[in-house]
Amino acid sequence: MKILITGNPEKDLCQPLVQQLEQRGHECMCLSRANGYDFADNPYGVIKRIVDLSTDADIFINLYANYFFNQTVLAHKVYKNWVSKGLNDRWLVNIGSTTDRVRKGKSNLYHYEKLALREFSNGHSIIGVWEEAPRVSHFSVGTMSNRTEQNPGRKTMPLDKAAGYIVWLLEQPKEFHVNELSIDPMQR
Numbered sequence: 001m002k003i004l005i006t007g008n009p010e011k012d013l014c015q016p017l018v019q020q021l022e023q024r025g026h027e028c029m030c031l032s033r034a035n036g037y038d039f040a041d042n043p044y045g046v047i048k049r050i051v052d053l054s055t056d057a058d059i060f061i062n063l064y065a066n067y068f069f070n071q072t073v074l075a076h077k078v079y080k081n082w083v084s085k086g087l088n089d090r091w092l093v094n095i096g097s098t099t100d101r102v103r104k105g106k107s108n109l110y111h112y113e114k115l116a117l118r119e120f121s122n123g124h125s126i127i128g129v130w131e132e133a134p135r136v137s138h139f140s141v142g143t144m145s146n147r148t149e150q151n152p153g154r155k156t157m158p159l160d161k162a163a164g165y166i167v168w169l170l171e172q173p174k175e176f177h178v179n180e181l182s183i184d185p186m187q188r
């Protein structure tokens with residue numbers, strides 16, 4: 001499968017994810033600042049370039065925690081591109097965060113961005129189960145090991161473990177669709 005990913009294959013979650021996908025024979029194309037895709041610089045221009053590339057991708061893993069709701073905008077544009085071309089065999093995997101489950105008052109935009117992304121995933125995964133349309137899955141995770149320093153004392157999920165769950169999601173029998181997978185590292 002050709003898998004398009006927003007992330008850098010040398011670091012963060014993208015690194016073990018690409019390693020595990022390539023071990024299974026998938027072809028990964030990663031987009032980040034390292035190869036000229038900087039969302040801070042003309043985000044809508046970058047989104048357009050990624051949408052164009054998505055036409056040839058079997059799977060798009062919307063991984064980078066884009067800002068100002070751009071992760072959801074990107075999901076929408078890729079999905080619409082596939083639908084407009086009748087590419088209903090495609091699969092969009094949105095990477096969210098379990099922070100959006102917390103229902104106390106929150107003022108950080110990241111929380112609402114991830115909540116919007118989860119809603120997008122939920123609505124579109126229903127369509128993909130019932131109609132000829134691209135599949136959409138949502139994977140949300142708690143703090144991972146690349147953010148240990150910023151969260152002293154918190155137990156974190158190893159990056160390769162999180163990557164393994166995404167690979168597992170993609171490897172389920174075609175007759176069954178994983179709408180959502182939400183996993184936290186135990187803190188007690």
Ligand SMILES: NC(=O)c1ccc[n+]([C@@H]2O[C@H](COP(=O)([O-])OP(=O)(O)OC[C@H]3O[C@@H](n4cnc5c(N)ncnc54)[C@H](OP(=O)(O)O)[C@@H]3O)[C@@H](O)[C@H]2O)c1
Nearest residue numbers: 008012013032033034038039040063064065097143144147
């Ligand atoms: N890490 C955690 O603890 C945690 C917890 C919960 C959920 N998540 C979610 O899991 C996903 C992956 O998280 P992650 O920690 O692996 O990394 P991330 O913060 O999403 O970053 C992934 C990659 O994006 C690239 N990037 C950074 N700024 C960019 C920009 N302006 N334009 C384009 N690319 C940019 C970086 O590579 P370059 O330097 O090459 O650009 C980076 O390696 C995210 O959606 C995040 O919200 C993470």
